[in-house]
Amino acid sequence: MTPTTEKVARPTKTAPPAAETSGPPRKVRVWQRLTPWLFLAAPLALLITFTYAPVANMVAYSLTDWDGVSPELHYTGVGNYADIFTRAELFQVFLVSGYYLAASVVQIGLALYFATVLSFNVRFRNFFKGVLFFPYLINGVAIGLVFLYFFQDGGTLDSVLGLFGYEPDHAWLGTPASANISLAGVSVWRYTGLNFVLFLGAIQSVPGELYEAAELDGANRWHQFRHLIAPSIKPVLSLTVILSVSGSLSVFEIPYIMTGGATGTETFVIQTVKLAFQFNKTGLASAAAVVLLLIILAVTWVQRRLVPDDKVEPV
Template structure:
C-alpha cells in the first residue's frame, strides 16, 4: 500500500526551478547599492552645492569680509577693538617704511617680470628645437618651480654667503673675478636684486613650460610657408611665432606680475626685509605689523591696499594684453 508523505516532519517545501530551468524569484530585498542609488537620485540639486558653498564661505568669504572690517579698527589681534575710520590708511600714507616697501615691491616685480619671462622664452625656444635630451632639459629647467620657496631661499643664502668658498664668491674668485665678490644679501644696494635673482631662477622654468605650450601650438605649415617665401629665422619668429604666442605671453605676464606684487616667502626667509628696510616689501610689512608689532588693524589695512592694487594692475594688464591678442 502506498503511504502519504509525512509533511509534518519533512519541513517547508523548497522552491523548485521555474519553467524553462530558470530559478524561481524569491522575496529577498533589493541590494543596498540599488536602494542607495535610488535615494541619491531623489536629492535636489542644491544638496550637492551647499557643502562646497559652506566651505568657501568659512575658508574664503568670511576671512575676506572680516579683514575689510578690521582694516577700519585698532584691533590688536586679541580682545575688543574700536572703529577708527580711515586712520589706518592715513598712517599708511605717512609711514616711510611702508612707502619704501611700495617702491621695493614695484622694482622687484618689474625685474622679475622682465627677466623671468625673457629667460623663460629663451629656454622654451631652446628645448623646442630638435635636439637630443630635450625632454631631460625640460625636467631640469622646470624642477626648481616645484621646490618650496623657503627651501630655495635657504639654498641661495648658502650660495650668497660671502664666507662660503663653494658659493658665488668662491666661483668668482676661481674664475679670476675676485674683484666682483660682494656681500650679496648684506649690502643694502644689492639685497633686493639678489632676491630677484633667486625668484627668477626658481620660476623661469615655469614660464618656459607655458611658452613651450604656445610654441607647440604653432602650425608647422606656417613656418614652412614662410621659409619657402624666403623668410629668415628672425623674420619667422617675428611675424609667425611671436604673434601666435600672445595667449601664452598674457598668462605668463599675469602670473609673474601677481606673484611679484605678493612676494613674501623668499624675501622673509632670505633677508627678512633687510639690511634695514632695503628689501622690505608690502607683504613683509603687513606680516610684521600683525605678528611682530601686534597691529592687526593696521596690517589688514595694508593688506587691503595691496589686494586692491594687485586687482587693479591685473585688470588693466589683462585688458591690454587681451586687446593685443586680438590685433595679433
C-alpha cells in the first residue's frame, strides 16, 4: 500500500489596492506644487515692478551722464563713481549722520526704559503707551512744520525758556552744531515710539510664570530685567540697532523740510536729491544712491556678523 501525498495550498499574493501604492493623481500633485506660487504671484509681481526694476534702472542710470530730462544719455562707465569717491565734499555730509546716530542711541535707551517700566503694573500705563507712540503716527511733513515754528526766534521753545528766566542769545537753527542737535532731537521725539512698541511686544512675550518664579526667588526689578527681559529682547534689540544705523545714514524728511539742508544740515540723501532735481545730474545722483545702498547693506551685514540672531533663552 503506497502512502498518499496531500497537496498543500500555498497562499496567493494579492495586489494591494491602487490607492495604497500610488499617491494622489499626477494632476493633483501638479496643482499642489503650483498653489503656493499662485498665491505669491501678485506680491512677487509688485515687488519686482516697484523695487527690483527701479533699482536695476538706477544702477543703469548711474553709468550714464543723463540729466533726467533729455531723451539722450551717454554711457560713462564708472566715471560717476570715481567722481563721488574723489570729491571730498560729497562724503563730508556723512558727518551730519553722526548727530542722528547719537540720537538713535538716546531713543533706543529711552524706548527700552519706558517699555520696561510700562510692562509692569503701572497706573495709567495704557495712557502713557498712547502718548509715547502718538508722535510716530504723525506725518513727517507736519512734524517738520510744527518744529520749524517751535525752534524759530521767539518761538515756543524761547517762550518756555523765558518763563524760567533763560534768554537764548542765538537762533536754534542758526549754527551747524545747534541746528543738527535740534533736528536730531526731533528725530528722537518722533521715532522713540516705534522702538518702544517693538521692545514692549518683545517684553510682553516673556511668559508670566517666569516673572512669578523670579519674584518668589527674591529677584527685584533689576534682576528681572537683567536675567529675563534682556536675553529675551536680544533679537529685537539687534533689529532696532540695524534700523537706527540705516535710518541715520538716510535721513531726509526732517532736515529737508525744516532747513532745506542749509546751515550745515545737509544729509547724503538731501545732497542726492539736489544733484538730481536742482543741478540735473541724474546719473551722478543715481551713483550716489547706489553707493548709499551699498553702505547700508555693508553696515547691516557687519552688524549681523557681530551680533548673530541666535535663539536666547531667559536664565
